[in-house]
Amino acid sequence: MSTSASEQRIEEITSALKEQVDKIPERQFIPRQLDKLSSESNGKQYNLESSSANLIISKGETVINTLSPREQEREDELILEGYKHLFDNQFMQAKAIFEEKADRDPLSALALSTMAFLKAIMTCGEQDHNMALKALHTTYDIAYSQIDAFKRPSKVMSYFAGYYNYLRNKEDISQTAPSSRPSTEYPPNGVLRAHVVKAECSLQIAILNLLHESVLDYLKCVVYLKRAYNSYSYVWQEYQKMGADHSTFMDANTISCLQFGVGSVHLILSALPAKVLNAIYAFGWKPDKQLGFLLLNQCVESKGVRSSMATVMMLTYYSLAISSAPRILSDTYKKTAMKMLLDAQQHNTNSVLYLYFAGTMARLGSDLPLSTQSFLHTTELSRKEWAEVALSNACRLEIAINHMITGNWSHAASAFNYLFEQRYGSPAFYRYMQGACYEMIGERAQAIILFAEVPKLVVKKLGGRLSDIDAYVLRKVNMFQKSGFQNLDFFVPALEYMSIWNLLPYMTHELLEVSLERLNRGLTAIQKCEELEQEERMQEIATEKPLPDYFNEFASLFVVKATVLNILGRPEETALDLNWVIDHQDCILDDTWTVPFALWEAGISCWILDTKEKSQQVWKKAVDYSRFDFEHRLAIRLTLALTHIEDFTKEQS
Template structure:
């Protein structure tokens, strides 16, 4: 896609989010032509029952519809999905609820609404609601499948008995069953039930994957195996049918096959190497290109899973770009924008697509357009199901945009609101609010806010803390250990922006301001160390421990190297990264700094066009475990290593010139600097 095409897409997106209030009122009366206010928008207790999604299994009967009859019966679900992506959420919900207790496709469509809400909020109650709905849907599909098996046994029995009687009357051999054109394949109802069972497992696996925990990844792998069992069976039958597949399968089941198998391949391709090794034993090797092909075919078919295929593609592209924007933005940005443009042609005011438009605009460094998209997405969800889920998700993304633009006051206000709403991690939102005040220089306010963080930490996921809660609790504990006297040794917000890879979206001027702050903090540590050394020169102090600011300095140096990489100064990161690697045994609290330093070393080599060296360094980073955000980094490393492999940078790849290696002393053949990392 040419740059002119990208500009055309951007103009269309601007036209969509810039539509006037009058036009919006004409297009859809219920839209409110003003951005959402800063006032908190809590859930109205009167609406809570309507917002719930509950599926109660009813009488599930044998499905005897032919493929064409099934397609006509499924038209109601397609109509409901059109309502869903036109923001008429309650209308969609009403359609799906009509047969959700007995038809697995209606139940899955309703469960998918709960799934989307759970992904947007990450709230425990929404995840529980989605998992309950998906498990009930699985049960309904499985019951229909068992009914088909029982029917097949009964039919076979009577057929055999009838042939036995005929044989006795005529004393001539009679075949057990008369061959039929479709006799070589399972009934369409059986294939349909398998597809719907598999997608329930797939959606459950994705919810568990987003937990970013060891247990979540294990459960994700198990549910992918359950999905695989059904998908592999359908896929083999689908391939046997060849060009005649439409004769024996309804279009919506085919749409489900394309969506499911395509999604599984994309999910597998994004899993960290350790988890992938554990789940790959069940037979599927991730094929990312096949995943793209099948999901695109599903999206183009305009059948029952087409919109979900578009959502899956957009979610994948926006997620992988945000994980490693410096190397993956150019790879996926144009394709993602093309898919988004096509989706918005059919649903120009879709809240979900506007949300993705905001993410894509940020990936394209158009922050004003990103802000407009998020504001309009929140607006279009007003007065409808999942209003709070969408508005809070958009509020969080706006808070990220405020951070990127250095608007700390607005960011603090947004995080305060999100903490009050208990969005994602209230402890993190409170921590981020305090970090914003620290960036504004309001130390007293920041300390008072940080002091509230431990009270908001909640144990979950089997009685353990989530990665983000564990991180902010430990950081605040470190602040409290010195009575908040050592806050000048830290840069809490810049540290988070480094871990979340947000610096590539920040303007050069603001990056230089941030770099100046890091340098001042490093200078402060150095001055304190000098004072302590001078004190030791004047008097004996055998019982006084030596200065220990390894964790603080390591964190600042990793942040500094990240900023320098984004500013296009990779040569200047060498000394800082080597200091972190040389002192890794002394870093006891912020252990994330060592593998993240290796990530930045790989980025520096990539920028210097030493891509084979980047691959080698990133593989070293994978050897580090049990640190903060281990799984987030593992996904990032997997995506980067996959790209390096696709570009041909493997063990057999040609090595770079010796002079280039000398330019970057963290290279693998520099034993004096890299040896400390080999023992990990």
């Protein structure tokens, strides 16, 4: 693609997104130029050809950091340039800069680990996940060794005594403690920096575990969040004691890391499921979402070393919140998120990472053509770069989802087939979704062939267990196979998936009406089958024929139908169906997810009918359910919704 054509396409995407935001200054958020940057950096030549795409950190000899804050800031200029390259798509250039001191400098090692972290969360691959964990653990060791090795002959005992007292008397991170010791007693800047780097390693490991959405990984997440919180708390208290003179004793980039870390911890804690939060409360912590936003915004405004990551963190939170509960949180966060995206692109006009968020935000704004165009352009801009495969596959999945939302089932099936061939994520899931798309266009024979492949594609991993998505598709196919795939008329697999993932709100009303007809046909087919079986039973006294058992089929269709009706603005029509699911929950043995999701939809119906207290009551009931498909996905949705109600109530009182 020529540069002029690319710029024209960029301007079209930019203009379209800006129309969704009122009173936003004209800014560029899609890259203007695609030319590679020179491998010259500050007059220094980096050999990009010899730089491996793998992110491997080897711990070298521990070097004590005795630089003053101002000296440290001058030393950090190259790392800041590396981050600029990273967010301008020059991944190998950034990697070469970070690698130079990664074996001994905690911040350089953290920068390299962050690249591995970003790749791991994009690919969802076990190999990339393990590589990121290894890099983060090595970085943690480098930072820990620097703390351990640092000695100040005349002050060392007071430093460790202060640290010991901190461990004995942990205070809330948001409290300001008055300084009772002279400035010379503050730990050296290098030690404080090593602590925040060590803390961020734990924070990123916690996030990687959080993404796996399992009880075991949630517990691991809590453990690593505790580690991160403790280190951040120590540095935060020292920072607070310094007061207005903090810049005298701490460099700007260490403060940037501190703001990013403390803000991120509070933001993540505020979104965790209630059952996980109970474990957090046991440690005496209380998440403060507003403090989290405040610190992350300060980090962004400082233009320090973690400024871009703070933007990524908030955009991720906004995207998660809006997509989890669009009816409730869209008005609260969508405009803020779009403004932040445009601000970020003003400083990193070449960033495919931000362009990916542009695609997400366009979908959340129901502009599917713009969303697909953004994801396609992200793929084009990432070609022949370090993250090409990761970004290409991630975008291909998003495009497949957009095809489903727009009813382009054939295109969606092709996209899922491509992802299957790439072995990106779960092959079993992509075969299942490909079959679900064929089922939507009436090609049942092809759908059955694809569904039949699913069981042999399911692989146990992550500690010998099935991922949530693999467990779900395997159970669904087993249900289909019990009847020799004769019961497919009683299910609508594609719409069921879209309901669970909250994708139906972005469909047009015309497509939703078509979907409603499809669901009603399924319900009619079940009712006819029930009537036939009842007639057969009436012809024989003391019959041994079992009672009709279509509880799972009814429950699935009723929940999805309620979702569609709520989106269409007809919540009063959902009561009968949702009550049936809740009343028959003891009979629903396979699709147990339908009961808590029915409670979620019941809460949405109440919300639309302006009975918010009833919504809160129903959602609190849903929190008590456990051991069902996508439990943790719904749990986060419930946490965000209930927190929003609590915040709204506080504002009104």
